[in-house]
Amino acid sequence: MPRVLVFALDGCSYSVFNHLKNLSPFFKEIADNFRHGEMTTVAPATTAIGWPAFYTGKNPGKTGNFRREQGSGLLSAFSKSRNGVDGDSLWDILTKEGMKSVVFNMPITYPATELSGVLVSSFDSGSNWIYPEHFKEDVAKIWTPQESPPESRGEFFTYWWNRIEAEYKVASAILKGGEWDLGIITFLALDRMQHKLMNSDDPLNAMMVIEIYKKIARACKELWDEHKDAEVVIVTDHGMRSTNAGFYLNSYFWKMGWLKIPPLGEKMLNNYRKTECSLVNTVFENSTVWSPGLGSIVLEDQSLRKEIILFLKEYIDPLYDRPVFDDVLPREEVWSGKYLNQMPDLLAMPAPGYEVHWTLITTSLMAMNTYTDHSLRNGLYAVSGLSPEEKPAHVLDIAPTILNILGVKVPSDFDRRGLK
Ligand SMILES: [Zn+2]
Numbered sequence: 001m002p003r004v005l006v007f008a009l010d011g012c013s014y015s016v017f018n019h020l021k022n023l024s025p026f027f028k029e030i031a032d033n034f035r036h037g038e039m040t041t042v043a044p045a046t047t048a049i050g051w052p053a054f055y056t057g058k059n060p061g062k063t064g065n066f067r068r069e070q071g072s073g074l075l076s077a078f079s080k081s082r083n084g085v086d087g088d089s090l091w092d093i094l095t096k097e098g099m100k101s102v103v104f105n106m107p108i109t110y111p112a113t114e115l116s117g118v119l120v121s122s123f124d125s126g127s128n129w130i131y132p133e134h135f136k137e138d139v140a141k142i143w144t145p146q147e148s149p150p151e152s153r154g155e156f157f158t159y160w161w162n163r164i165e166a167e168y169k170v171a172s173a174i175l176k177g178g179e180w181d182l183g184i185i186t187f188l189a190l191d192r193m194q195h196k197l198m199n200s201d202d203p204l205n206a207m208m209v210i211e212i213y214k215k216i217a218r219a220c221k222e223l224w225d226e227h228k229d230a231e232v233v234i235v236t237d238h239g240m241r242s243t244n245a246g247f248y249l250n251s252y253f254w255k256m257g258w259l260k261i262p263p264l265g266e267k268m269l270n271n272y273r274k275t276e277c278s279l280v281n282t283v284f285e286n287s288t289v290w291s292p293g294l295g296s297i298v299l300e301d302q303s304l305r306k307e308i309i310l311f312l313k314e315y316i317d318p319l320y321d322r323p324v325f326d327d328v329l330p331r332e333e334v335w336s337g338k339y340l341n342q343m344p345d346l347l348a349m350p351a352p353g354y355e356v357h358w359t360l361i362t363t364s365l366m367a368m369n370t371y372t373d374h375s376l377r378n379g380l381y382a383v384s385g386l387s388p389e390e391k392p393a394h395v396l397d398i399a400p401t402i403l404n405i406l407g408v409k410v411p412s413d414f415d416r417r418g419l420k
Pocket of ligand 1: 046047191237
């Protein structure tokens with residue numbers, strides 16, 4: 001049975017891949033010889049929702065990682081821990097089949113849980129970031145997951161450049177160090193570089209982003225060369241795009257009198273401006289409508305549903321004279337599964353060029369961008385070993401495709417059955 005080597009490229013955009021495919025030998029090989037194309041991710045497009053959908057083969061309505069906290073009635077925008085993702089991962093499934101996995105740097109895998117193989121988890125890492133424990137010392141010599149990057153552009157670039165190098169070294173050592181059927185190697189740099197540098201006309205920013213794409217492509221190619229017998233899969237959690245302006249959902253709800261804020265001193269308002277999370281947990285006791293983030297809307301009063309949908313769908317950006325939202329969808333049109341009735345009631349999908357915020361940073365509804373939250377639902381996927389053609393796919397196609405290649409039965413509760 002073939003082995004599968006997965007390159008998980010956080011924030012890799014299909015459009016950028018398309019521009020670069022003749023500049024990078026690895027990308028050229030994908031374009032010529034792999035099944036590949038534009039890959040839609042689950043909504044809302046963000047790292048903490050996209051990766052669990054990939055590794056469980058299920059949408060958030062089944063995994064429960066985007067729902068109201070039980071008991072409190074509040075809603076976290078998403079779960080940042082593996083404990084908040086219900087259901088088996090690909091490596092849990094393989095462990096039960098007596099097969100081995102190497103999982104490196106994948107978001108929302110903390111705390112690292114027992115598996116047959118090795119798991120090194122990504123950010124939000126505390127003490128349990130690696131399984132089995134005895135790998136810790138070796139890995140820690142080249143890998144420090146808690147380190148945070150410097151602010152200035154040049155140093156930020158150098159940090160991520162060096163980090164790709166370190167990620168490659170750890171991944172290479174673990175993959176060479178033991179047997180595995182499934183290897184998943186994640187590179188986070190594209191997400192971070194594009195968040196920081198994409199919203200700018202400065203050509204140096206674009207060059208830095210392109211150099212990071214090419215460096216990651218070289219690292220993937222080297223890892224593949226070290227394990228030429230493996231089939232290769234590329235998957236992303238979401239793509240990225242630049243945006244011009246943001247819409248403040250909670251400012252709208254506040255102006256309408258639906259979102260209640262305790263009597264505010266200027267000091268308190270400043271605190272809300274600083275941290276989006278504090279808003280989620282302190283404000284909403286007597287509110288009938290609020291957004292806990294990522295375009296999601298919670299309705300305590302269902303009679304407001306129509307009015308809100310209509311207002312947002314018809315809202316025209318006064319600066320650019322364009323609609324701000326592509327659509328505002330009820331939850332049952334976005335997700336499915338046993339957690340559906342604990343999920344946000346509506347999801348507002350911003351049009352190209354717009355992002356949607358949940359801070360109360362401004363009393364006006366729109367502002368030029370202040371925060372680069374410009375994730376896009378379209379990323380890149382690629383699979384060797386299937387007929388080479390360009391064809392769109394969905395992130396939920398990828399896990400069953402991997403199981404099909406490994407000869408493992410796709411569980412009945414997966415959303416999809418795999419690419420043919
Ligand atoms: Zn991401």
